[in-house]
Amino acid sequence: MSDPAPIPFGARFWRLWKPLWKHRKAVNGLLYPFLLMFTVLVLISPYMVFNRMAAWADHTPLSAETVAQRDTLKVSQQDERTAWDPKSLFKDDEGRYLDYKIPVVDWSIWFYLSLFAYYLGFYAARKNDRGRAESLVMAQGWVISSWIAFPFFFFFPADIDLRWQLNLEQMTPLYQFLFKAFHALDKPFNAWPCLHIAQSFIIATGVARWWMQRKWTWAVWLLWPAWAGLWVSVLTTKQHFIWDTIMGTLLGVGVWFFVMRPGFRHLDATPDESLPVSQLG
Numbered sequence: 001m002s003d004p005a006p007i008p009f010g011a012r013f014w015r016l017w018k019p020l021w022k023h024r025k026a027v028n029g030l031l032y033p034f035l036l037m038f039t040v041l042v043l044i045s046p047y048m049v050f051n052r053m054a055a056w057a058d059h060t061p062l063s064a065e066t067v068a069q070r071d072t073l074k075v076s077q078q079d080e081r082t083a084w085d086p087k088s089l090f091k092d093d094e095g096r097y098l099d100y101k102i103p104v105v106d107w108s109i110w111f112y113l114s115l116f117a118y119y120l121g122f123y124a125a126r127k128n129d130r131g132r133a134e135s136l137v138m139a140q141g142w143v144i145s146s147w148i149a150f151p152f153f154f155f156f157p158a159d160i161d162l163r164w165q166l167n168l169e170q171m172t173p174l175y176q177f178l179f180k181a182f183h184a185l186d187k188p189f190n191a192w193p194c195l196h197i198a199q200s201f202i203i204a205t206g207v208a209r210w211w212m213q214r215k216w217t218w219a220v221w222l223l224w225p226a227w228a229g230l231w232v233s234v235l236t237t238k239q240h241f242i243w244d245t246i247m248g249t250l251l252g253v254g255v256w257f258f259v260m261r262p263g264f265r266h267l268d269a270t271p272d273e274s275l276p277v278s279q280l281g
Helices: 015-022 031-043 046-055 064-068 106-113 115-124 129-155 173-185 195-213 217-236 242-268
Strands: none
Touching: 015 031, 015 129, 031 115, 031 129, 046 129, 106 115, 106 173, 106 217, 115 129, 115 195, 129 195, 129 242, 195 217, 195 242, 217 242
8 A cells, every 4th residue: 555645735724723723614604704814814914014013114315416316217216125126037128117107097995995805705615625635735825924024014014105106186976085095004115026916816715616616607707807917006095115026026936936826726635524624632
């Protein structure tokens, strides 16, 4: 008899999920996805700490001369809080920053805010132990992506100096409210890798898997264009640099390929009675 295949990292479930697993069938299985989402959000909450640390660091206000040259799109509007300017990689032939040249599209904030709908993705998994185990694969990938990004936020802070391009006064009251509310919540730091892209991709791959299991091909065909809209929106809402989107995409794809994909494949090859959940009780 051959030895069982080793459990890949993506399917080695952390013991911290044990209290949640015990309640996996509560409220007809509806409580478990909520508890999983809540726990993940707690585990990734240091995001706000790094965001505020970078924003509140001592710095010298921009000079009037620097501000006066904004419209040339050639003068960076950053201060000493930035360790390295990501937009410096992308300029046109005249020396203008490509990040500054990207137009503002106010209505694209709906795509940007759609990230919060992705948080409900755990509810797409099947309400049996196999579906719940698959949810853990996605949850761990989500957490891992954040903790990979946190050291970059800390050691390479970058002021996302793009919000000055938003002409809020010319927007409708609704869009003014949405932009101002989000700016109050999320300071223009934690630039790269872009977790908005990485985490939404990680969740989308899990949701697409579960919808395909239900034969909801039409929903998957809608999901990926919607995700592409989210990807573009981080630029057109002036929330991130081009470099951030590239690194966020690489992070999301990397976590999926090296963590989630092997984890899902292991579960697919494992019968229900042998799922790697024994340590969860």
